[in-house]
Amino acid sequence: MRNEEIPNPAVYRLSFYLRQLESFRRGDRHTISSRQLGEALGYSDAQVRKDLAYFGQFGHPGIGYRVEDLVHQLKKILGTDKISNVLLVGAGNLGRALLAYKGFLQKGFRIVAIFDADAAKVGKKIGDLPVRSDQDIASVAAELQIRMAMLAVPVAAAQSVANQLVTVGIKGILNFAPVALNVPGDVVVQSVDLALQLEQLSFRMTLGDASPSDESSL
Amino acid sequence: MRNEEIPNPAVYRLSFYLRQLESFRRGDRHTISSRQLGEALGYSDAQVRKDLAYFGQFGHPGIGYRVEDLVHQLKKILGTDKISNVLLVGAGNLGRALLAYKGFLQKGFRIVAIFDADAAKVGKKIGDLPVRSDQDIASVAAELQIRMAMLAVPVAAAQSVANQLVTVGIKGILNFAPVALNVPGDVVVQSVDLALQLEQLSFRMTLGDASPSDESSL
Numbered sequence: 001m002r003n004e005e006i007p008n009p010a011v012y013r014l015s016f017y018l019r020q021l022e023s024f025r026r027g028d029r030h031t032i033s034s035r036q037l038g039e040a041l042g043y044s045d046a047q048v049r050k051d052l053a054y055f056g057q058f059g060h061p062g063i064g065y066r067v068e069d070l071v072h073q074l075k076k077i078l079g080t081d082k083i084s085n086v087l088l089v090g091a092g093n094l095g096r097a098l099l100a101y102k103g104f105l106q107k108g109f110r111i112v113a114i115f116d117a118d119a120a121k122v123g124k125k126i127g128d129l130p131v132r133s134d135q136d137i138a139s140v141a142a143e144l145q146i147r148m149a150m151l152a153v154p155v156a157a158a159q160s161v162a163n164q165l166v167t168v169g170i171k172g173i174l175n176f177a178p179v180a181l182n183v184p185g186d187v188v189v190q191s192v193d194l195a196l197q198l199e200q201l202s203f204r205m206t207l208g209d210a211s212p213s214d215e216s217s218l
Numbered sequence: 219m220r221n222e223e224i225p226n227p228a229v230y231r232l233s234f235y236l237r238q239l240e241s242f243r244r245g246d247r248h249t250i251s252s253r254q255l256g257e258a259l260g261y262s263d264a265q266v267r268k269d270l271a272y273f274g275q276f277g278h279p280g281i282g283y284r285v286e287d288l289v290h291q292l293k294k295i296l297g298t299d300k301i302s303n304v305l306l307v308g309a310g311n312l313g314r315a316l317l318a319y320k321g322f323l324q325k326g327f328r329i330v331a332i333f334d335a336d337a338a339k340v341g342k343k344i345g346d347l348p349v350r351s352d353q354d355i356a357s358v359a360a361e362l363q364i365r366m367a368m369l370a371v372p373v374a375a376a377q378s379v380a381n382q383l384v385t386v387g388i389k390g391i392l393n394f395a396p397v398a399l400n401v402p403g404d405v406v407v408q409s410v411d412l413a414l415q416l417e418q419l420s421f422r423m424t425l426g427d428a429s430p431s432d433e434s435s436l
Binding site for chain 2: 012014015043044046047050077078079080084086092093094096097098100101102103104107108109147148150152155172173174178188190192193194195196197198199200202203204205206
């Protein structure tokens with residue numbers, strides 16, 4: 001894979017392709033052309049071929065893409081073909097909400113430990129998980145060989161917690177604090193922009209778009 | 219605008235175009251070609267022209283797009299050129315976290331009232347806002363002429379609250395409950411898929427992509 005050449009939006013599109021292919025699969029489609037896949041998503045067939053070519057040779061001349069194969073391949077590329085364990089730092093309102101969120105496990109992510117700097121919270125249980133001191137991040141991350149963490153701490157604490165996560169070997173941080181984090185080059189930060197979602201909603205209302213389905217999240 | 223013909227991912231791309239154009243603007247770029255805009259985002263120039271043509275004629279022959287103009291036009295299309303008032307239903311952990319989230323106002327959204335069905339929560343203040351009974355949704359929505367709401371209630375309550383919001387004239391719902399909502403054709407639902415964000419993070423780690431910037435959220 002030519003990592004350097006893959007632009008951010010192409011990364012996003014891969015999730016869109018996967019969701020669309022899973023939808024085709026539910027509809028018992030076995031093969032799909034780049035044109036059909038593109039039409040469903042509003043991309044040109046050339047764009048579809050270009051995007052997928054970033055990641056490998058998936059098409060079959062005269063057949064197109066095999067839906068099942070491509071779903072499997074994309075999941076493998078996305079790293080969601082197996083369950084990943086994730087640490088959660090921050091046992092405030094957002095942390096508690098994330099812990100209760102049902103969607104993560106469905107997509108292959110399991111929160112296995114939650115940490116907070118507040119001694120008053122440490123030891124209390126949220127669902128099945130006891131809140132642990134942020135002093136324990138290193139030992140838990142090492143013991144469970146964890147590479148991903150969710151950061152749900154206040155803006156003021158975000159960078160120092162990120163530093164701590166980097167030190168213990170975390171390579172990916174899902175950042176909910178609305179602040180840019182400085183991390184070494186081998187650590188990936190994905191920041192969640194909740195306002196983008198409202199912007200999209202506002203836009204669809206402006207359009208008078210009336211699609212009531214959950215697919216609007218894609 | 220040909221609403222029916224605009225596919226969901228094109229809607230998303232509009233936000234990406236806006237973010238990229240704002241980035242160009244910060245860099246004091248005054249004009250931009252479809253090719254330059256496409257290169258920054260990993261789209262072909264044909265794709266850029268096709269996407270923007272959905273919404274109007276923005277390009278100038280021999281000049282390209284005027285950055286400032288296009289930012290203004292896209293914000294207008296997105297409906298974020300002015301502040302919109304938003305209701306929040308659900309004063310649980312997620313509701314509290316959303317109320318504390320700083321990013322909404324920056325993008326033109328202001329939460330003006332929060333509601334909960336739990337009588338024990340009603341009357342208590344979260345930040346500056348008192349929690350109101352969900353019985354008051356109708357009067358508040360009418361008085362403030364509100365068209366957008368955020369839904370941060372448990373899955374089991376989501377559909378009935380959505381029905382209530384529809385009845386009082388809400389036309390756009392940002393749904394955080396991981397459940398599909400049935401709403402009339404003139405109401406837009408945008409569902410927030412937090413797992414998609416983790417999937418993207420996982421993918422970037424698989425790639426060994428090391429972009430540490432917040433732009434990974436795009």
